[in-house]
Amino acid sequence: MGDKLIDGAEVLFRQVHPRFYENGVPSSQPFKPTDKDQNLLSVDRSSIVSAEDAHVNYVNGGFQSSAVFGLTVAEFGYEAIxxxxxxxxxxxxxxxxxxxxxxxxxxxxxxxxxxxxKRLKIRALARGQLHPPK
Known part of the structure; x- marks a missing residue:
C-alpha cells in the first residue's frame, strides 16, 4: 500500500454492484471487503477523480456498478480503518x-x-448517491 490518506474531509468513492442495490438503496455489503479482498476495500479518491469519472472508469474496466456512494477518510477513521x-x-x-x-x-x-x-452504509446514505444523479 502507498501513503496513508490524511485529509479527513476527502470523500472516497465506493462502487455498488447491482446485486447489492435495490430501489435506490445499497445493502451494507458494498461497505465490507469480501474474502477475496484480503480485508482491503477498494475506493477512489475524490481529490483525483469525480464520482462520474470513477464510475465510467470502473464499468469500462469490465465491472458492474449501479451507483457510487462516498465516505470520508475521517468516517473510515472513526471506525479505526x-x-x-x-x-x-x-x-x-x-x-x-x-x-x-x-x-x-x-x-x-x-x-x-x-x-x-452497517454503520458506514448509514453515513453513505446520509451523504446521498453521488452518481448517477437521482
Whole structure:
C-alpha cells in the first residue's frame, strides 16, 4: 500500500454492484471487503477523480456498478480503518487508475467488519448517491 490518506474531509468513492442495490438503496455489503479482498476495500479518491469519472472508469474496466456512494477518510477513521493510496498502473488486464485506494479493515474480525459496514452504509446514505444523479 502507498501513503496513508490524511485529509479527513476527502470523500472516497465506493462502487455498488447491482446485486447489492435495490430501489435506490445499497445493502451494507458494498461497505465490507469480501474474502477475496484480503480485508482491503477498494475506493477512489475524490481529490483525483469525480464520482462520474470513477464510475465510467470502473464499468469500462469490465465491472458492474449501479451507483457510487462516498465516505470520508475521517468516517473510515472513526471506525479505526486507515485508508491508503494504492494506484493501479494498468497491467495484467487491470485498467490504470491513479485514484485507486484502499480502506484497510484488517484490524477487525469479520463479524466486527459486518457491524462497521452497517454503520458506514448509514453515513453513505446520509451523504446521498453521488452518481448517477437521482
Amino acid at each position: 486507515d485508508c491508503h493510496s494504492s494506484p493501479l498502473d494498468g497491467t495484467n488486464g487491470v485498467p490504470k487508475n491513479p485514484a485507486h485506494s484502499h480502506a484497510d479493515y484488517s484490524p477487525h474480525t469479520s463479524s466486527r467488519q459486518k457491524n462497521i459496514a
